[in-house]
Amino acid sequence: MSNREREVLEWYQEQPRKLNKDFVSNIEWNAVPKYEIDPKFLPVLLYMRDVEAFTDVYYRQLQRTPTGKDPVIRQFMDQWQHEEAQHAYLLDRFLNEAGLPTDAKWFEKAKAKIPRSYSVKSYINTSITNLFGKKFSAVHMTWGAINELSTLQGYKRLWELAKHPVLEHILRGIASEESIHIFFYRNVARVKLEESKFSRKLARFVIEKFWTPVGQGTKPEPETNYVIKTLFSGTGGLETADTNINRSIALLPGFETTKKITNRIAEAVRAGERAESSAA
Numbered sequence: 001m002s003n004r005e006r007e008v009l010e011w012y013q014e015q016p017r018k019l020n021k022d023f024v025s026n027i028e029w030n031a032v033p034k035y036e037i038d039p040k041f042l043p044v045l046l047y048m049r050d051v052e053a054f055t056d057v058y059y060r061q062l063q064r065t066p067t068g069k070d071p072v073i074r075q076f077m078d079q080w081q082h083e084e085a086q087h088a089y090l091l092d093r094f095l096n097e098a099g100l101p102t103d104a105k106w107f108e109k110a111k112a113k114i115p116r117s118y119s120v121k122s123y124i125n126t127s128i129t130n131l132f133g134k135k136f137s138a139v140h141m142t143w144g145a146i147n148e149l150s151t152l153q154g155y156k157r158l159w160e161l162a163k164h165p166v167l168e169h170i171l172r173g174i175a176s177e178e179s180i181h182i183f184f185y186r187n188v189a190r191v192k193l194e195e196s197k198f199s200r201k202l203a204r205f206v207i208e209k210f211w212t213p214v215g216q217g218t219k220p221e222p223e224t225n226y227v228i229k230t231l232f233s234g235t236g237g238l239e240t241a242d243t244n245i246n247r248s249i250a251l252l253p254g255f256e257t258t259k260k261i262t263n264r265i266a267e268a269v270r271a272g273e274r275a276e277s278s279a280a
C-alpha cells in the first residue's frame with residue numbers, strides 16, 4: 001500500500017460528517033407534506049433507497065475479494081457502508097413523511113427480490129477478481145468512482161426537477177457525502193491505475209465491457225432505465241452526465257477516450273422513453 005493511498009484514507013477519515021446529529025435533527029419533517037411531489041419521482045426514490053441499502057450486499061461481496069483485504073480500502077468501506085445505510089434510511093423516512101408509507105420490512109423484501117442470477121454472477125465476478133488478485137482493485141475503484149459520480153448527479157437532477165424544498169435539503173446533505181466518496185474512489189483508482197499498464201488495460205476492458213448503471217443487476221434493467229430516463233432526459237440531462245460523470249472518469253489514466261458512461265446513459269434514456277411510449 002502506498003503512502004498516497006494512506007493519505008487519501010486519512011483525508012476521508014478527517015472529514016466531518018455532513019449528516020451529523022444536528023443536520024438530521026434539523027430536517028423539517030413536518031413540512032414534507034406541505035409540498036407536492038410529482039408521482040413520477042416515487043419509483044426513483046424507492047430505487048435510490050434500495051440501491052443505497054444494497055451497499056450492504058455489495059460490501060459483503062467485496063470483502064471476499066483482494067480489494068476487501070486491502071487495508072486502506074477495507075477501512076474506508078467500513079465507514080462508507082454506514083453512511084450509505086443512513087442515506088437509505090433518510091430516503092425511506094422522506095417517503096413515509098410524504099404520506100407514502102413503506103413496509104417496515106422493506107429492506108428484507110427488496111433484498112429478497114435481487115435475482116438469483118445476480119448472486120451467481122457476483123460469485124463468478126468474485127472468482128475472476130481473485131484470479132487477477134490485487135490488479136483488480138483498479139477496476140473496483142474505478143467502478144466505484146463511476147457509481148458515486150452517477151449517484152451524486154442523479155440526486156442533483158432529482159432535487160432540480162422535483163422542486164421539493166425538504167427533499168432538496170436532504171439530498172444536498174447526502175450529495176455532499178457522495179462527493180467525499182467520489183474523492184476517495186477516484187484518487188485511489190488513480191494510484192492503482194498508475195501502478196501498471198496491465199491494471200489500466202484490465203480496468204478499461206472490464207468497464208467498457210461490463211459496466212452497467214448503479215443498481216442494475218440488483219434491480220431489473222427496465223427499472224434502471226426508468227430512473228435514468230426520468231432524471232436525465234430533457235434539457236441538459238445528457239450534457240450533465242457527460243460533463244460530470246464521463247469526463248471526470250476520462251481524466252483517469254487509461255480512460256482518456258472513454259465514451260462508455262455517456263453512451264450507456266443515453267441508451268437507457270432511449271429505452272426508458274420507448275417503454276413509456278409503448279405503455280401509453
Ligand SMILES: [Fe+2]
Nearest residue numbers: 052083084087
Ligand atoms: Fe449514498
Ligand SMILES: [Fe+2]
Nearest residue numbers: 084148178181
Ligand atoms: Fe456514496
